[in-house]
Amino acid sequence: MSLRVKAEPVLRPLMQAWWRVRRPMTMGVRALVENDAGHVLLVRHTYVDGWFFPGGGIERGETAEDALVKELAEEAGIAPTAPPDLFGIYSNERVFRGDHVLLYRVRHWQVCGGEKAGEIAETGWFDPYHPPEGITGGTQRRLREVFSGEARTSAW
Template structure:
């Protein structure tokens, strides 16, 4: 726990959520599922969150969700979609923040590019979706089951 963001996350996150609650009625995030030629899925570790996650982030003012996931995949994952992302499911994330929703997108074709989130991502890699790395978050495990094993999509993240 050397990273200051991890140490202060229990304080910082509630402050940001309070700000977001007053500054916006609803928030929208995106996460992406991209596989390499061997069928392994891209996962990332953030410097400010624990565990392995699907790449993604918030949809910024003026962005569309498909544009946001393409941007996040480039920034966090070092992959540039070469065809439009396809929505897989939309989830509520109300347990984390009332009014929050997350769109899960599948990235079909892509090409490598330099990642741009230099200080945000500590690790990235492609993993077998049937046996993701230790520390993969519960939400990510549920999404992998939905996408790769046909589990019914949940209404909540």
């Protein structure tokens, strides 16, 4: 496992180049998960810096909601207990040409157990008005849109 973690930063640009050829447009999901205290769930990956909403890519033959459920289980050990609300669809061109992100708001969930994916270094619950140091720009903008009423943008 440690070899995989160390190799991912090196392989990431090569994988992205391959994806650009094979899949000129990509789509992913992210989940803004809230707990009863009003905090939001964020994850830190082993292969890239920053705090993010849990999520990942939508695979061929998979619906967006199926991908969201899969990623929440793998990255956070939780499962929605009600349909998530689609908050917005964003272009992620600055990070990866042709990429789009669907952001879902998950307010009803339960712990589903299981071991978290090895790519997750840490998870945490945070006050959306006072996010942790190192939060990514897109994640911070979405928190302001949801909780502070900031105008939505179309770019992640």
